[in-house]
Amino acid sequence: MSKTDIIPTNFIENIIVDDLNSGKHDKILTRFPPEPNGYLHIGHAKSLAINFGIKNKFGGTCYLRYDDTNPEKEEQEYVDSIKEDIKWLGHVWDKELYASDYFETMYQCAVLLIKKGLAFVCDYSDEEISKTRGSFNEPGVESKYRNRSVEENLKLFENMRKGLYEDGSRVLRAKIDMASPNMNMRDPVIYRILRSTHHRTKDKWVIYPMYDFAHPIEDAIEHITHSICTLEFEDHRPLYDWVVDNCEFDPKPRQIEFARLNIKNTIMSKRFLKKLVDDGFVEGWDDPRMPTISGMRNRGYPPEAINEFCERIGVAKANSEVEPSLLEFCIRENLNRTADRAMVVESPLLVTIENIGEDESFEFDIVDNPQDENSKTHKVVLKREIFIESSDFALVPPPKYHRLVEGGKTRLKGAYIIEHVKTILDCDGNVESLVCRYIPDSASGGENARIKVKATIQWVSKADAVDVELHNFESLLTDEVEGVKNFTDRLNQNSRQIIKGAKGEPFVLEGEENKRYQFMRSAYYKRAKKVDGVWQFYRIVSLKESYSLM
């Protein structure tokens, strides 16, 4: 009897701890069973975190098993992307398995049920089956084929496999109870005839098992101890157990259901996401606006942040909707520790520092990331003419404005304190440029460094300025889910807005793609790709309250 001291943090782990302590199991075996009919999204990350979390926490085993029992919807592209996304999130599966590898076993299980008088071939059409299923109030009507002999059923089922019948002309049904209040138990279809090329078994089979029949068998074959799925399968559990019992599997897997992840204003249905891709509203499943794992990867979300989010949301059975701010918090928390800082000016305002000569320059070392003790530094050069963010100067400052004002002082990040001398207005009375002077010895360690200023602003020397492109994506958030039309209209209006003409430090242009930066006082960005010699940056997430006093 094995005992564990591990403290459970949710109801599923509770069950597992009980099963370990009671000696029911020595080793826990879970599985992540995606159907390869689309890309993984953030909702799957939760399921991944639960199943692989159990593996890691309890020294268990977790399989990646493709639930590929419906050839009409499944594709190799999806199995590849799923693998890639799981790896990226950092999960390591013990075996890669496919439901389709069990088709023969499943067939034999069906034969066993027939022999036990627990399954029969039904000649009804799908309409007839539907019609005779009854309703929530009325029991169903038993199929007139329900009492065929075992021999006849065996022969018919074999013929189904041989391809002697047309698609949809017959099905194999479990013989359970047409009067059950649980619709799933009213003689459910467990095999159908379907001529469709399977991405792995090709045209070997013309009959395919249904989920309710296949899934428990898959679990049982693999000796899964805890088969974790979402709430909507609760009603299926009696059928799940019925299959495991009647196909005489031992040990028996246990199905546990939890509430799937919903994020406020975020579309998570695969059907819907697929439509966005198919209809060309986004560039693909991995478009940075998509709530898919690959979309988030392209957007620049760190995988650790996604996993942290999955930890923090918890696991329970109550339907809920998490606010996106929690995900954003996890991303910021991660990026604050890991992202290098860079100064960038989105809306440049020219400042001439009159006491710096035309050919004079000062070099400063700035720590790449002050949150990181081992951070490297990079050099910035201060010259006579610099750009500052136009919002960092206010002719008429609003209350509590801390930055540069007429006659005021502010610190240039990493360099000197400057003092406002003169404002130059254009003919319309708008601020055209500023004249300032720097305070000697006010750099770090200097005699005048202790002069109190209320703010530190970012700057870029004009001579060193280069263009970068900032892409501020509208992610797939909607105020209300109002159907495809409305939603895609919004997408077209708001997505891929390009903020042009940002000036950046030289160091921003060194290094590799996918590096993440915090642009001072604005947001975290990921360097994405170079187009026509100009780096594009994708906004990952904004800083908190970054522009509150604009």
Place this chain on the structure above:
RNA sequence: AGGGGUGUCGCCAAGCGGUAAGGCAUCAGACUUUGACUCUGACAUUCGUAGGUUCAAAUCCUGCCGCCCCUGCCA
């Protein structure tokens, strides 16, 4: 309507008969060469609701109410 679930702070979520953890969000203050970060403080006399049992209930019982899922040859 029948069945299966579920209701604890704006959003998640612990709690499992002994007198409401924690996180996000929010607000206030401190600190700061990023108004970021960090730090400090505030934030449910009350657990959908009405009764009952008990010395004691979010936790047990009963009745109501709300929300979610189920009548695919999808998963």
